Amino acid sequence: MDRVVRVLVVDDSAYIRKVVKKMLSRSPFIEVVGTARDGQEALELVEQLQPDVLTLDLIMPNMDGLELLQTLRLRRPVPTIILSIASETGEMALEALAAGAVDFVQKPTALATEKVFDITEELIQKVKAASVVSLTNLQKVMGSVAPAPMAPSVIGSKKVDLVVMGISTGGPQALSFLIPQLPADLSVPVAIVLHMPVGYTELYANRLNEICSLKVVEAKDGVPVCPGVVLVAPAGRHLKFVRQPDGTVVTLLEARPFDTLHRPSVDVLFQSAAEVYGERVLGVVMTGMGSDGKQGAAWIKSAGGTIFTEAEETCVVYGMPRSVFEAGLSDQVIPLEQMAPAILDML
Template sequence: MNQIIKVLIVDDSAYVRKMVKEMLYRSPFIEVVGTAHNGQEALELVEQLNPDVVTLDLIMPEMDGVEFLRQQMAKRPIPAIVVSIASEDGQKTLAALEAGAVDFVHKPTALATEKIFEISDDLIEKVKAAATIAPHHLLGTEVKPQVVSSPLSAQFHKSVDLVAIGISTGGPQALANLIPQLPSDFPVPIAIVLHMPVGYTDMYARRLDEQSSLTVLEAEEGQILRPGLVTIAKAGRHLKFLVHSDGTTRVHLDARPFDTLHRPSVDVMFRSAADVFGARVLGVVMTGMGCDGKEGAAWIKAKGGTIVTEAEESCVVYGMPRSLVEAGLSDRQVPLKQMAQVILNSI
């Protein structure tokens, strides 16, 4: 990366503005061009300074972060990363994602220097990724998509017993588009690993459940997989599958392996799915940074399963799908607007 990324920091706390600025300056590719203490000031500074990325607090006086996003996205979409405390503004974070924020970082509740700097690397990587996002990917997801029709004929040569989805940056918005399109009689279970900090996945699952015909739940130990159930991995635990003595397949939550970049990991879920379901797995890798899912996709392919990746044209960040395509693991690349129908046609 050669181009300097211009960042505007928005937070009502002078201390947090100072800390975020110091964190971002650990990268030679980032320049903080300004700071704002509320959404109204941020609107004015975006127009004056033309930043590439905004880091955004949510609870602020005069104009909060969600209202800033709604007004800014209506004028000129700009990549925004929410820096929030899950216990205080988790619902606002989800509203911000719906309004167009591309990602978020969990701000430690203890603002000691050593604690807040723990998020530095994560914040820098997310700012770098956000700076690459095209404006047309920054629109919100508040309009419920239409349910797609049931498949008339299969496009793949085998049916599946599980749809396993891996997704990261841009994931909340993409899933809010995809899952509500699937009909209530969807005939197989769906399992999802979505990279989120602890404290968000239950709230997100409940919100997605309200928008969908399918039942959407955060994963619980021993939960039985069944048709029409969407299970979202619990933040902080890997999502695995075990065949119970009664013949049912159930969710197993595990802290191991400990050496993965993410917990939950798409790789871990994919490998477990392949071990339990063999060739009857459809693995789907969608928008996100990094390469989580590549090793797991290789495992699914080795067992005879099928892999679909989201096409670059609709990815907020074309990282995870690209890693599979370049490794020769993707059977088909599909834009988001066609993903629901392709999934239906594969079962």
């Protein structure tokens, strides 16, 4: 990127403010323009400094991070990265996503050690991603109410046995719009890789399950893959499939491969789906930064399967879908509001 991203760091810990500033200053493309110790001070500095991105702690005195986000959403939305500990703020972090946060980074629990610097690269990449999000598209998705679940398609010769999805920045909001539109008696399983820190995927799957007629769960190892169930890959492990001698397919959770940028990886999920289900796979690549999913889409295509990509006009970040589209691997480019009908048409 060729422009400098102006960041405001918001945290009630002076130590964390100092550490985050030090981490971000390792990138020549990021400038920390100010720090705030609570939401009230942050509100004043947002008006004064006009930052491009906020990093935000959630638990703070006077005005916490959630209240700040809700206030900014009405006054002056700013792309925000939540920086918190999942065990302390898991549910609150999901509320923050619902209030407009674009992503989050897991804060190390051993804060007063060098371990805190382990998240430097992740934080820098997510701040850069946040700086290019479409707040307009994010607000549209958050403000939309998904239509009621559709009647299932009349199934003649079924073309698809599995739907796999890859999604990142803007993903929690987009999936909360999309998945409730799929009917309870969906004839295929759905598996999703959503880039999230460890500690959040189970909470997110549970929350998605509450608003869907489908069953949504965080994937466990060695469980049969069943129609009408949405599997969310757990943060920190790749989701793969294994076909048993009797023909049933079960999940496989693994740390390998180690050389992927993300774990779980969309590429790994898509490749495994192609190897096990062949041409009867539909891969869907949606909003997110980077190119995770491009290699996986090539695997699905080479096996005879189908790839949908989300249209730029509805993406919060048009990165992952763009990489697939520009590689010539997308069969259809589809806006978010038309994605559920397009998926159902494939069944």
